[in-house]
Amino acid sequence: MPRTARDVVFVDGVRTPFGKAGGMYAQTRADDLVVKAVRELLRRNPELPPERIDDMAVAATTQIGDQGLTLGRTAGILAGLPRSVPGYSIDRMCAGAMTAVTTTASGIAFGAYDVAIAGGVEHMGRHPMGEGVDPNPRFVAERLVDPAALVMGQTAENIHDRYPQLTKARADAYALRSQEKVAKAYADGLIQPDLVPVAARDVEAGWGLATADEPPRPETTLDGLAALRTPFRPHGRVTAGNAAGLNDGATAAIVAAEDVADELGLTKKMRLVSYAFAGVEPEIMGIGPVPATQKALARADLGIEDIGLFEINEAFAVQVLAFLDHYGIDDDDPRVNPWGGAIALGHPLASSGIRLMIQLAALFEQHRQVRYGLTTMCIGLGMGGSVIWENPHHTSTTSPKGSAA
């Protein structure tokens, strides 16, 4: 049967405010965070009849307890979706939500779905990284991976080793700019429109309402950053200040076939151009975005110079700098994370991919001169993921180069 791949659009995305592990969501369930995000997403998009949703993919890294039990299905039921909407869970660690988007988008392109919900959650307070893992003893016995590969902070130190020009000073300066950009974006009211307020309860203090991200530290200074200890190595370079923290949060997005979005009158915030995932040595997992982006660009027949906006996940400042150096982009290039990133906002692992997309979508609307944008992130055990998006607001948009349509 001849088949035509369909164009896929990012219709809309929302997220809960991100919390610090042990902070405002300490007594809030992870599945409840997903439910709040999905319900608000649907409320914001009344043109989408819920029964038109063909699947719901929700990512989490630690899929046990309130992040287990096939979250995509349970959260759908808890959110009040029609019982006819199926769901499933996804795990690609930090790129869980990104993978939820690319996987459902692929289903759409193939013609299996018209509309899907993709989401991600990580409650690192309730589920610390590595909870319940049981690595195969062969990893160590056969030296399949360096023992450092399982400790993300050590993989970041390893990048500093590999690229001596990526100094702690550059990493701290980058981290400070992230805090400053987030503070400015908040002051300008750019972050808030896509946040879902969450009623979070504390047994002693009662109900509260989370309306803003908890991690940002606008008071950050270079001196302060320089004084922080380096927990992964004596006299190391990676600190709590130049890395993302341990966070709680959930994200959700609607992806749809472009023709179906048109039929239903859905917004089209971004058009999917290409995506790619790539593997690297696990002990330097942070450079994953470099080959992933190469692959995604090649598949779209684009060059790095075609990308007008970058949303790169800031798991560690050094890993962002490695990407920028590779592609010859300045540390403070205004196209990169213009509203700041995970160092300030937080990185609830499997939820972050959609946070990048939400921010890129909002930036697209403001930067109509930009045609292509990139969301990219590094992934534990040595991977990277990249998704290239086209700006539907771009003034001279035609069919994107390299798309299958």
Place this chain on the structure above:
Amino acid sequence: MSADISFADEVVTRSPVRYVDLPLGAGRAALITLDNGHDPTKPNTWGPAGLEGLDATLDEVAARDDLVAVCLTGKPFMFSVGADLKALRTLSTLDQAVAIGRLGHRVLGRLATLGVPTFAFVNGAAMGGGLETALNCTYRTVSSGAAALALPEVFLGLIPGWGGAFLLPNLIGPDAAVTVILENPLSINRMLKPRQALQLGVADAMFEPADFIEQSLTWAAQVLRGDVVVARPEIDRSDAWDAAMTRGRAIADAKTHGTAPAPYRALELLELARSASREDAFAAEDMALADLALSPELAASLYAFDLVQKRAKRPVGVPDAALARPVTTVGIVGAGLMASQLALLFAQRLQVPVHMTDLDADRVEKGLAYVRGEIEKLQGRGRLSPDAANRLRALVTGSTDKAAFADADFVIEAVFEDLAVKQQVFAELEEVVSDTCVLATNTSSLSIAEMAAKLRHPERVVGFHFFNPVAVMQLLEIVRAERTDDATLATAFAVAKLLKKSAVLVKDAPAFVVNRLLTRFLGEVTAAVDEGTPIEVADAALEPLGLPMSPFVLLQLVGPAVALHVAETMHEAFPDRFTVSPNHTRLVEAGKPGVYVWPDGVQQVDPEVAALFVGGDHPSTADQVLERALAALAEEIRLMLDDGVVAAPQDVDLCMVLGAGWPFWDGGITPYLDRAGVSERVNGARFLPERPDAVN
């Protein structure tokens, strides 16, 4: 100063506050959470310490100048179920009683006078003082998942005395207020579903539970910004108010016959709410609450409430539940109306195969047809899904062969009330069933021991006496015969629990508890008629008890023939106290359904019955009939207790409340007999101490 109303074991509902930024830039609000620190099965309640805590929270809130609203909600799944009844039990002086009303009014009333709008987010059950907490607020949202909303005070013998009697009619109008404050509580304490609360205007908006607090805060922001305008009905204070009062009075009369003070005090307050100021209305609520709180009717009511809530769930004298044998197949001997009702109930509640037998195929088919018809009705009303209905239909089978009971664990007979017939049934069963299969009888008056006498295993026979209609009446008298063993009894109680019935353990004595007392009582009223008292006078004499129906209406419901049969059995057992009325016999011989007819819906004595009855020449006054009937009850209960028919007067009262629908405000019956002085006059002593502790 106010009297001390604190009590030692108050489970304090705390009211911590947090300050939140409302959505839509509407400003900063205080968000108070009511939380007693326990899981949802232990509801939030208000006692003096809890109210003082809220007062302190409101002090803190009032001291701030950066707030645009104050919001209040509950712990997960639970708003508040109102005043802690323990607080009422500890009251002993009028000062204390007034003080608790004033404290509630003062603290909850602050929610209306903080200077900023207040919002109650009713996220779960809100009853009594809990709902009044919300009513004192400016606005209310309700979760569509909230279990129930109600002002059940009148049901208990109180009035909504923390503002409800004034605030509710002025919010939703007098007619709807009569529904909530009088009609529902007096209809077996019916409650509002969230949607009904919204429709009546008790709540201004309803949101789904998944993000109820978030949506409520957003709604509050919209109200504060003026995006949402809350429409409230114009209250008609003239004709509609008159009509509502008339309707309320009719409801109170119909349900309590003027014998319970609470509904009438509630009506007075509703009338006052038409024109009084808030302050005056609240002061009147304080006085009404105090009067009622110290009334014997309330003491009786709280006693009965405890019986139903606690003793009914933990029956006294029951062997260890671990002895109970599993029941996975049920047999029913008989396929008449009673048997068919039992078949449906067992199948619905136990969800195990139920097999009915009768003498011929026609009767079996008729019984099965009844069950299928009832399942159909339940399905039609949406009470059963198609799958559940199929499951039930498949569970109930019938035949004419008792061999089908071979694998039954529990067989109950509901055949004709004749000892020889029942002995025969049990003898046949014993040939078929296992040695441990429980044989139960639904007899209402026959001796269980005699029924079991000739069996190889008499220890597995137990009385299991239901009340009609089986699906509705809550009581089950479980009868331990002389040789019934613990495992059988434990199994019977376990089955009762699965059937969701409240079982009371009774001794194998004629007619057990409910029928014995009703028969004795009816015998006195009938005897008065036999002696020449007009039917209407004798039948109305018991009105001060406020029974759900008069003795002769009850006779008509039971059926004169059935009642006569029991009367004869009782006469045989206790000839000096139980008589067989010649008029009653004439009624049965004439085939009359009862003494009354209802042409055009108005009750009157059937002229044919009046002609049939032969009266003596020494009529009694109504007072004399009452005195005589009460004395007979007191005497009979004393004799039953002395004989060990039940363990305590509490069991008698529980039986009369659940098996005969006798009112809470009589406490069943012994609190009434005590307070009326009948117990002491007849027996020389009260049944219960002055302040009865229901549980022990």
